[in-house]
Amino acid sequence: MASFSSLFLSFFVCVLLCLFGSQATEARKINPISHLVSKELFDSIFIHKDNDACPAKGFYTYDSFIQATRCFPKFGNIGSLITRKREVAAFLAQISHETTGGWPTAPDGPYAWGLCFKEEVSPQSNYCDSTNTQWPCVPGKSYKGRGPIQLSWNYNYGPAGKALGFDGLNKPETVSNNSLIAFKTGLWFWMTVQKPKPSCHDVMVGKYVPTEADLAANRTAGYGLVTNIINGGLECGIAGDGRVNDRIGYFQRYAKLFNVDTGPNLDCENQKSF
Numbered sequence: 001m002a003s004f005s006s007l008f009l010s011f012f013v014c015v016l017l018c019l020f021g022s023q024a025t026e027a028r029k030i031n032p033i034s035h036l037v038s039k040e041l042f043d044s045i046f047i048h049k050d051n052d053a054c055p056a057k058g059f060y061t062y063d064s065f066i067q068a069t070r071c072f073p074k075f076g077n078i079g080s081l082i083t084r085k086r087e088v089a090a091f092l093a094q095i096s097h098e099t100t101g102g103w104p105t106a107p108d109g110p111y112a113w114g115l116c117f118k119e120e121v122s123p124q125s126n127y128c129d130s131t132n133t134q135w136p137c138v139p140g141k142s143y144k145g146r147g148p149i150q151l152s153w154n155y156n157y158g159p160a161g162k163a164l165g166f167d168g169l170n171k172p173e174t175v176s177n178n179s180l181i182a183f184k185t186g187l188w189f190w191m192t193v194q195k196p197k198p199s200c201h202d203v204m205v206g207k208y209v210p211t212e213a214d215l216a217a218n219r220t221a222g223y224g225l226v227t228n229i230i231n232g233g234l235e236c237g238i239a240g241d242g243r244v245n246d247r248i249g250y251f252q253r254y255a256k257l258f259n260v261d262t263g264p265n266l267d268c269e270n271q272k273s274f
Ligand SMILES: *[C@@H]1O[C@H](CO)[C@@H](O)[C@H](O)[C@H]1NC(C)=O
Pocket: 170, 171, 172, 173, 174, 177
C-alpha cells in the first residue's frame, strides 16, 4: 500500500499534468500516444465496443483514452518504439479481457470484443475488505468491478480516487459513468506500484528487478507477470487456465496490429501469485 506522501505526490502530479498537460503537449506539437495509437488503429482493435449487444456501447471513446493518458506521461513513452508499442498493446489487451464481450465463435473472433462492459455483472459481494481501516467502506456502496481495468475493492477505489481527484469511497459509481475517469483508473492501476507487486508499466518497459522471492516464484518479466499483478491470486499457477489464455489471445491479436512481437513469458501458469 502506498504511503500517504507518495499518494499525495501522485495526486499532485496528476492534477498538475491534467491541468497543464494539454498545454505542454501543444507546445511540443505532439501527443505520443495518439502517434502510437491512431483513431483508425483504436477502431480496428475495438471493432465491436459500440455494438448494440455491448452494455458499454458509446462509453469508451478514443478521445477519453487519449485524454486520460495525459495524466500518465510515462505510459507508452519509455524505451524503444517496439517497447512502447508493446506496452500499449499489453495494456489494451488486459483491459479487453477485463471487459470482454467475446465468445469462441463470436463475429471477427473472440478477441474483437474488448471494452464491451463497463461494470461487473452479478457481483458475488460488495468487494468490501472491512479489515482495511485506511480506506473504510461506506455502508451500502459496492466496490465491484468498474471501468476498463474493472477496478475492485475499497482499497483500490480509495487510493485511485485520491490520486485522480474523485471520491472513490463515497462515489464508486463515478468509474462507470465518467469515461475519462474510467480510463484514468485503468492507467492508475497500470502505473502504480502496490508493494510487494511491481507496476505493470515497470514490467513491460524492463524496469522490473525481481527479488529473491520473485525468482523463487518464477515471476520473471513478461506479459504473464502483468496477468499475475492484475489477478494472479485467482488465475496463475494453474495449467491451461481459460482466463489467462483469453488475456494472451487478446495480446497476440493486438501485438500483430501494432506490428510488434509479444516478448517472452506470456503465461503465468508456472508462477506463484504475490
Ligand atoms: C454518476 O455517479 C455519481 C456518483 O455516484 C452520481 O452522483 C451521478 O448522479 C451519476 N451520474 C449519472 C449520469 O449516472
